Amino acid sequence: MADRKTKQLCKKLHSDHIALIDHADVDEMAARSLLEAGVQVVINLSSYMTGHYPAEGARRLLMDGISLYEVPANLYDAQFIERLNGCLASIEDNQLTVYTKQGDKQLIPLQIVTAEYIQAKWQEANDSLDETLSRFIDNTLQYASREKDLFLKPLYPLSLRTKMDNRHVVVVVRGKHYREDLQTLHAYIREYRPVLIGVDGGADALMHAGYIPDLIVGDMDSVSDKALQCGAEIVVHAFANGRAPGQVRMNHLGVSYHLLPAPGTSEDVAMLLAYEENAQLIVTIGTHTNMIDFLEKGRKGMASTLLVRTKIGTKLIDAKGVNQLYQPRWSWKLWGWCLAAMLTPIGAALVINPVARHAAQMLWTQWRIWAF
Known part of the structure; x- marks a missing residue:
């Protein structure tokens, strides 16, 4: 193939x-x-x-x-x-x-x-990494200076049914270690029930992890039909001039969608959308954050991401690689405390309840007869 x-x-x-x-x-x-x-x-x-x-x-x-x-x-x-x-x-x-x-x-x-x-x-x-980094920084600053006015303006307004006002929002991109990071944040997602945004294939990542995305944002080139038809609200990212190749696919599937013309990458747009919908906290998983990430995507700079992250500021928490920070470890000491916690109520029942105490005495007698 x-x-x-x-x-x-x-x-x-x-x-x-x-x-x-x-x-x-x-x-x-x-x-x-x-x-x-x-x-x-x-x-x-x-x-x-x-x-x-x-x-x-x-x-x-x-x-x-x-x-x-x-x-x-x-x-x-x-x-x-x-x-x-x-x-x-x-x-x-x-x-x-x-x-x-x-x-x-x-x-x-x-x-x-x-x-x-x-x-x-x-x-x-x-050996040539410093030279590559120098060109990358020059490209990033050049485009950031040229595009900053586009990112200072608010996005085109959408009438979304997904409400993010004063809620936590998790933006999932199918980047490095996204599976492990999603698994690590399982307890957080279960407790806070944040709005889940899948960026293109990030919607499939959410579904594989057992979640249903609330919103799917992207140009729709790497997300599955199954994800697009899961009931999530869909935002098709268009170029700033309004052209959106993803529209053709959405029309073919017969799925309703919003069209959002905006500069930058789809993950930038997803973060900006959550920010402008007044999200309390924006947690990103699998997003592209460094030179290697962007060179792997075929981009020679990260101007849009630099501008978006600067604009969002303290509302943004990047969970990329959080699974590598700490992995719970079992120890004999921890197992001992767990065993003690289980045996304590059993011992208390034997001391307090005469029926339980009598049964324990009978078992002890039978064991002595069998053993000796």
Whole structure:
């Protein structure tokens, strides 16, 4: 199976498929999606790691025993993926054999990607990290200066049935460690019952964790039909000029939605929406917060996120990676206290109740007879 968008391809993959992607600097989330699909072989038309920044995807795939290959740039054309998608194929001796739909047989040499190669690229990326960071900061400040007036204005007003006034709001993005963070915050969500906003695939993340999102915000390119039809209120994020590719899908599904033209990313819009709806507290899970996060999304700066987070201020709490901060640990001392807590009421009943005391004496006598 082949697709230029890895996240779209992963929805169609099965364990017996060879995945053909065109994804430079494969990120960790893409790697996790490929692993969840169960594939054992991945072929990339781009470099798994260019050395531009330390992308985690290739290392993760190799650690899990996935075979990785790259196709030399001179051996494919613009229609390569479309032509090979759905064809029967096999790999032997670092060579891809493809049986095309027209009945032809095509042999394509492959370059195997080794752990040593990825480690060399990893070192190269780390050596140039300061230069990459410098360009990233310059880009962020340049766009922040240019776009600040857009973020100072309030969003286009929507008549939402989801009320956030003076309530806690949890914004879920399908970013790094989102599953573990959702699990860690389970007690908080159960006690405070916050408004749950899923940003695109974050709606599916909420449903997989056993929740129903109250609101789904995004351009609708990575959320499932099941999530869109779960009863949540839907806000389609449009470009500032009003163009919204996600409208086509919503109209096809026949699901009602609000259209919200706004600059920035969909997760920025979700946080701004909660802020302008007067949320008491905004908790984010899986959002993109640093240079590596944004480079993995193909963005060379984070101007919109910088402006939004500056505007929201103290109302915002980022729960990303909270699961790594503390994990409860069981100890023999804790088990001893639990056992004592259970035995204390039993001992009290034996002392106070004559029937219970008599039964205990009979059991003690029977045990002595059996033991001796």
